[in-house]
Amino acid sequence: MKELIFYSLSSGSSGNCYYIGSQSKGILIDAGIPARQTRKFLEENNISIEAVMAVLISHNHSDHTRGLEVLARRHHIPVFTTRKVWDSINIHRKNIPGPCIREIRLEKEFTLADMKIITFAVSHDAPETIGFHICMDDNRITIATDLGYISETAALYINKARLLVIEANYDETMLSEGRYPYFLKKRISSDQGHLSNKQTSEFLANTLSANLSHICLAHLSIKNNSPEKARLTLENTLLEKGIKQNDRPEIYVLNRNKPTPPISLTS
Secondary structure: OOEEEEEEEEOOOOOOEEEEEOOOOEEEEOOOOOHHHHHHHHHHOOOOHHHEEEEEOOOOOHHHHOOHHHHHHOOOOOEEEOHHHHHHHOHHHHOOOHHHEEEOOOOOOEEEOOEEEEEEEEOOOOOOEEEEEEEEOOEEEEEEOOOOOOOHHHHHHHOOOOEEEEEOOEOHHHHHHOOOOHHHHHHHHOOOOOOEHHHHHHHHHHHOOOOOOEEEEEOOOOOOOOHHHHHHHHHHHHHHOOOOHHHOOEEEEOOOOOOOOOEEEEO
């Protein structure tokens, strides 16, 4: 029996970092929290920092790269992302050692820690932003956060997932009535911004796959959303589509500033 662990260390605008693999080896998706915090959170779940074989970076924003330099320089962990993302990160300013820099190409499969990985483009206000589809036998995890809309390509990988990590960034009413300036509200709600609770819920309700067993709502805004609103919007939307509770995947709302208990997939 093979086990694949998904472990969210932090998910939100203040920092994003996920561990995928086993107790003995795996990868990090993004490094948006300090490296010492990453190490602490991993050790709390009996995972050593030495188990991390690579860090994969989705885009250049600081809530996804804050801890990257220390992980690469001090712990000698290789970092994988596309050429466009590397160029936008500014490697020299980050002081990332040359041997740690690894370039990947969109929709070209590669293998790390016994997992097959494919990256795909998503729409966000960065020079390039990527999602991840990670497979170990029948265990399939898709991570799609920081996207303003779900393209056909993103939908393809989302619909393959057994465990889906998808953005539910804001509640539309909270954003509209909140104190953010107009230009920022416009940016967040644009096709290069973030997904709302409503957008994510309607997409999932309309395309729910029989293979999907876990939905993890991620990257919630601290000022324009709440875990209760994100979960309730999804549950109510599924109910409106006639999808009863017993027929639904398990729903998780990932914590912003602390780990969410690990989820284990077996095959």
